[in-house]
Amino acid sequence: MMTRAYIFLNGVGEKEEFYKKLDFKNSSVYCADGGYRQCLKAGAIPKEVWGDFDSVSDSEFKDLEDSDIILRKFSKEKDSTDGELLIEYVSSKNYDEIYVLCGLGGRLDHELTNINLLFKYKNINIKTEKELLFSVDRKYTFINKKNKIISFVPFSDEVRNMNLKGFKYPLNDYLLKRGDSRCMSNIVCSDEATVDFNTGRLLCILND
Structure with a gap:
């Protein structure tokens, strides 16, 4: 059986109709920091949430702590973005397909970095409502x-x-x-x- 993972980042989200076409229930879902908010809007339940949580409100973080979701918290001062740390981890899990969601839009520096990560880690795709990006x-x-x-x-x-x-x-x-x-x-x-x-x-x- 083909294995699939979705990674939510904190870029621009998509319309509800787009998310309905994605099979979250039979896939592993991960979030990087503010991507958790995008994940909730998409109606998905994450397996793990990583980050320094500077883009998550206190109430959202409390909800995460009270849930069964695995949390990995990092210092704000680090050598990689929250997104890259998570992408590196998920890439090492040998999923057949890995799709980054909400990886474009928002801050241009993050968008360009996310695109460059397609060349650093294997089997990573950035998926939007209209486009699929990969190396x-x-x-x-x-x-x-x-x-x-x-x-x-x-x-x-x-x-x-x-x-x-x-x-x-x-x-x-x-x-x-x-x-x-x-x-x-x-x-x-x-x-x-x-x-x-x-x-x-x-x-x-x-x-x-």
Whole structure:
């Protein structure tokens, strides 16, 4: 059976209809600090809540202490964000799928950091109502995504020998450089499409 985890951060939340499509009951749910509030709005019950709890009210923290939810409290002075500490932990649990919710919006510095964490930890995706963000590790195959809009953004100075097959705008052995917008808003035109490259760091944004 496939295992799945959701991680709530403290970015911008989604509409109720979006959360209803997610299977929280058969998944493990985690929260980082103020993500606990987002989790409650989504109607989910977290397994663990991590953080220094500077984004949680006294009454909310009291409710957490009185519950069966596992709490991990950290000092405000630390070398990583609450979100990264939790993402590192959940990533080590070997779930088949890990989705970060409320990871975008809010403070820009946190948003950019959350996106960069996709390259540091394995099998992490940022999911919103309209988009799915993940890093591509040399090769990825899209199945049954015909007519979906997909963008590729370089997160290194160069992405070498990049190929796109099954897309409206294919590429062959392309050198994608930082700041290059060549791979924005491509369209899948077949039942199976692939992206592959030799070296570099590549972010995929699937408009879902």
